[in-house]
Amino acid sequence: MGRQDVVSVLLRNGAHVHSRTTKGQLAVELCSDDVATRRLLQKEMRETIALHPTDYRLGASLEMPDDRVFGGVATSDSLESIVNGLQVEGGAMPKSCLTSPSREIRFEPFFVPRAPLIPDEDLELEMVELCAYLGCQIFEGQPGRGLAFLVVSGCVRDYPIDLVGFMRTAKLSPLQVGTFLGEDFSLSKILRMEFLNSVCLVDTGIVSALRTGLAGLKVPQDLQKLHRLLGSLSEVWWRQQLRAARLGLKRKESPKDDSDKELPDNLAAAVEVCSSEEIRGPSLRQTLLPSINSLHQLFFSTVMLHWNLHAPLPPSQKLSFEAWNALNRSGSKEDVPAWLLEPVYTAVAQAPLEELSLELDEPQHPPTSGRFASTLKVVAETQVEGWALVFGDGLPVLPGGLGKPNAANFVECMQMTGMISEATATARTARKDSPPESAVWLSMKGPFFFFAMEPEPLKPFAFLHLKSWVTELDPSRSCFSLRATNADAEAPPAKLQLIVLLPDGRFQAFHLKKLNFELSDPTLQLWTQALQALKDQQSAPCAVDVPV
Structure with a gap:
């Protein structure tokens, strides 16, 4: 049974759709990945409001299973706004929870590209290759x-097609x-849809779609990440089929007898399966497939x-x-027939598929096939390293940090920067209980x-580009201290640019004195x-070192 089936059973047996978690979240607010389940809960909320409108308008409280009350001051309008505020990628939720091919989820992201922070005049060919090499090394331990x-250094343009192209070719x-x-x-989410939509899935089945769509990656062992990946694959596969049907594209088939043409669609499909195809x-x-949800569950079941x-x-x-x-x-109309599952089972049982393997990758070596390949590895080697306490003039003010010296604690400021990252601990991602060092x-x-928290091979959370100091x-x-200088005396005072790399693929710059x-x-x-x-x-001019 999938998530939607489990939720349906719970609702039929009296589960309260307005129950909240210990963090005050409704069940519908937790369904960020499962669109079908979200629709079902949303429909149940609307029906509850329609059946008991007086209770909500008068602000009557609803008894909860754990003796808590919900909606002491809730109104029909406020609950309706909660439901309407929950949207899927591309538009508002439809009023019905029934899945239909005509209700295809369109993925049209509003993407604002970010400009690199390293000046163009500093990006010579040797510098670009060095940044690409270091970016690939960082990706091996921290992909985001x-x-x-890679984006902040100007190696890759901040467009989905360029980022996906780099991920496929590097x-x-x-x-x-x-x-x-x-x-x-x-x-x-944006790169996932672009990555999967960059290949043609029109003439693929269950196993071939998994191999074609997931080529170039390995499925993660985390089941939530796997669920998102296969959900996007099912959406892209379904959308490409609809687009091909609209354009009149048909799969090339071997010639059939006249008797085959008179067979019903389901029987003709069964004959095709019996031919080991x-x-x-x-x-x-x-x-055979009643909805995207059925395809998604079949993909997930095949990987398992x-x-x-x-x-x-x-x-x-x-x-x-x-x-x-x-x-x-599951006993529902969305069950896939057994004769369709049998060739899938046979294909999976024959030999392991590399894309679905649980084996760890062998260490990858970033490409060094440029003009400066002979010296690239030498330049990228660590000249010096070690533990250090870092303080900066110009770091953001810490919450509750009144009375502290201007030289704020570097690690605390960087941890505060993580508060704006999408990788912040949530109800689904446990926070690590470790004291700040x-x-x-x-x-x-x-x-x-x-700058890194541990002496591991290039796992930084921030970096500083030195040019004139x-x-x-x-x-x-x-x-020792570093202070930026400016060759032009009439120009405004120069500042060091400390760039913080966030786990969600974004970055943030701090300008320090x-x-x-x-x-x-x-x-x-x-x-x-x-x-x-x-x-x-x-070649940039630098001032002479001044002992303190």
């Missing part, structure tokens, strides 16, 4: 932050690609079957066709300072040597 770095981890596309971030395209949609059959389990724990067929039975892992790669040293405290670094180990000499070497490589 990797995409943010040697990125297929598992990380699937993981990010399965997230609930707004950028993930899975039913595909328009025949699958028009004759693949994981079961090709897992290291004893034969007694592997599903037979009869057992899998029984799991796909003051020190950050600082590493220097080429002209970049990367002054280094101020304090050897007695093992400290100065950054102070207090090293946790005696590596001050290594840092000053690395900074001086970078100055010697760059």
Whole structure:
């Protein structure tokens, strides 16, 4: 049974549609991914309002199962606004919960491209290749932050078609690609639809659609991410079938006898399956699949079957066709016939599919096939790294931070920045109970300072691009400071640009007067040597170091 079937059973047995969670959310507000279930709950809310309009207008309270009350001051208009405010991608929810091909969900995102923050004059060919190499490395551990770095550095234009093209052509981890596309971030939704719609699914069946649509990625092990990914695949597949039907496109079929032409559609489809060919395209949609929801559930069930059959389990724990067929039975009109499931089971049982595999990826090596390939890896290597306390003049004011010194704690400010990210902990994403640490892992790669919470291979949450600066040293405290300079004396004072990479693929820039670094180990000499070497490589004028 799918989510919609479970919700239907609960509602028929008296479940209260106006019950709220401990966070005050209605059930309909939690259905951000399941459109069909959302429609069902929305219809039930409207019917409840229609059956008891007087109670809502008078503000009568409704008793809840946990002895709480709901709507002490609620009105019919307020509840109606809640229902109408819940929308799916592309438009308001329809008044009926019945699924229909004519009620196709259109995906027309309002996308505002972001401009890169590194100036164009700094983006020479060698610099672009270095940023692309570093961006791919970041993507291997943090796909959202990797995409943010590629966009902010100007390596990839901030358009869905360009981002998806880079994800398909660069040697990125297929598992990380699937993981990010399965997230609930707004950028993930846009790229997920663009990624799946970039291939033709018109002449595909269940197994071939999974292989074709998911080519270039691996399905994530997280079931919610898998649910979103397969839901988008079913929508794209269904939409392409409707578009092909409108354009008069038909699948190429082998010539049939006159007797075959007189067969009913369902019987002709059964004959096609018996010929060891899975039913595909328009025949699958028009004759066998009642709705997108049925296709979505069949995709999900097929992936679960693949994981079961090709897992290291004893034969007694592997599903037979009869057992899998029984799991796909709900007793409703949307049940898929057994003779359609049988070739799907046979195809999945023959051999494991790479796109559906649970095996971890082998380490990917970012491409280095450019003009500067011989020196790219050398430049991208870490010149110096270590733990440091970082303080900045110009960081945002912390909540409740009155009375604190101007040099705010760097880590606390960066954690506050995460509050505006779509990756913030919610009812569905548990928050990690870990005390904030003051020190950050600082590493220097080429002209970049990367800030990370752990000394892992390039997993930064922020970076600093060094072009023209002054280094101020304090050897007695093992400290140094960075301050931006401007060659033009009449120009406004220059500032350092600290760019924070967010897990949802976005970024945010802070312009700071100065950054102070207090090293946790005696590596001050290594840092000053690395900074001086970078100055010697760059042609931009720099001021002379001034001891504090």
